[in-house]
Amino acid sequence: MSSATSVIEPIVFRWHQAEITAIAPVTPHVKSVRLRCALAQTYRAGQHVDVRLTAEDGYQAQRSYSIASAQDGSGTFELMIEALPDGEVSGWFSQCADVGDRVEMRGPIGGSFSWDGPDGGPLLLGGGGSGVVPLLAMLRRRAQHWRAIPAALIYSARTHAEMIALAELEQLAATDPQVSLHLAATREPGGKRIDAALVAGALTRIGAPGKVFLCGSNRFVAAASDLIMAAGVAPGLIRTERFGA
Numbered sequence: 001m002s003s004a005t006s007v008i009e010p011i012v013f014r015w016h017q018a019e020i021t022a023i024a025p026v027t028p029h030v031k032s033v034r035l036r037c038a039l040a041q042t043y044r045a046g047q048h049v050d051v052r053l054t055a056e057d058g059y060q061a062q063r064s065y066s067i068a069s070a071q072d073g074s075g076t077f078e079l080m081i082e083a084l085p086d087g088e089v090s091g092w093f094s095q096c097a098d099v100g101d102r103v104e105m106r107g108p109i110g111g112s113f114s115w116d117g118p119d120g121g122p123l124l125l126g127g128g129g130s131g132v133v134p135l136l137a138m139l140r141r142r143a144q145h146w147r148a149i150p151a152a153l154i155y156s157a158r159t160h161a162e163m164i165a166l167a168e169l170e171q172l173a174a175t176d177p178q179v180s181l182h183l184a185a186t187r188e189p190g191g192k193r194i195d196a197a198l199v200a201g202a203l204t205r206i207g208a209p210g211k212v213f214l215c216g217s218n219r220f221v222a223a224a225s226d227l228i229m230a231a232g233v234a235p236g237l238i239r240t241e242r243f244g245a
């Protein structure tokens with residue numbers, strides 16, 4: 001472990017109280033959850049937090065969730081949580097959580113999977129399902145301060161209806177000529193998976209990427225990495241984060 005990591009560690013791994021200040025559906029299965037927490041003072045786009053729930057009998061469950069918001073000085077941040085069938089923690093957020101409820105959090109976590117500005121040049125982002133959440137934070141951060149940096153988002157989900165923040169992303173792509181959106185709806189009639197043509201379209205819009213961030217299931221991240229490397233992008237530019245098995 002590097003000395004830099006050991007200096008940061010005591011701050012990162014302390015649990016903090018967080019209070020839900022707003023909760024609302026964003027797709028049929030995903031809720032936006034805004035929380036007030038001391039951790040919201042300093043985080044980079046792309047990072048995640050660990051969330052811990054404690055039942056009355058002391059039973060605890062903890063999971064990781066990416067931060068969807070860009071830092072805005074409000075002392076709050078937004079998570080976007082997809083309800084999985086019989087999911088313990090996502091089920092609580094989906095069915096039980098309400099404004100005023102408290103959970104515990106630690107972080108922010110994910111130094112290498114984070115972005116804050118023009119280090120590296122154009123951004124190539126690839127998200128599968130709820131893996132788009134940390135990439136949304138990067139695009140929101142870019143919109144705050146770094147609009148000159150070209151960015152392309154490749155986003156794969158089962159259907160358009162299940163695409164998180166689709167209206168916001170489409171609006172961004174329609175109004176900002178430096179942003180492009182490349183969608184793959186895998187389970188719609190005529191739908192498709194991420195492929196070489198989608199990657200080529202994204203690269204045509206931004207030119208050579210300075211940083212590549214990929215997030216989603218193992219399957220999505222593996223496919224996206226292979227396609228992007230096959231398109232000539234150096235492996236060393238690619239940062240990945242994987243959800244689930």
Ligand SMILES: Cc1cc2nc3c(=O)[nH]c(=O)nc-3n(C[C@H](O)[C@H](O)[C@H](O)COP(=O)(O)OP(=O)(O)OC[C@H]3O[C@@H](n4cnc5c(N)ncnc54)[C@H](O)[C@@H]3O)c2cc1C
Nearest residue numbers: 063064065066080081082084085086087088089090130133
């Ligand atoms: C770095 C990181 C960031 C993440 N960010 C996000 C995010 O932004 N948004 C998001 O929605 N998720 C995110 N996740 C995923 C999240 O951490 C949880 O894994 C997810 O919410 C599921 O947790 P759960 O408690 O609801 O489900 P779990 O209770 O853990 O169950 C997961 C699934 O497995 C099934 N299952 C559980 N136990 C069994 C069993 N014994 N046999 C068969 N099936 C079983 C359940 O039915 C469920 O469908 C992230 C993960 C990581 C690692």
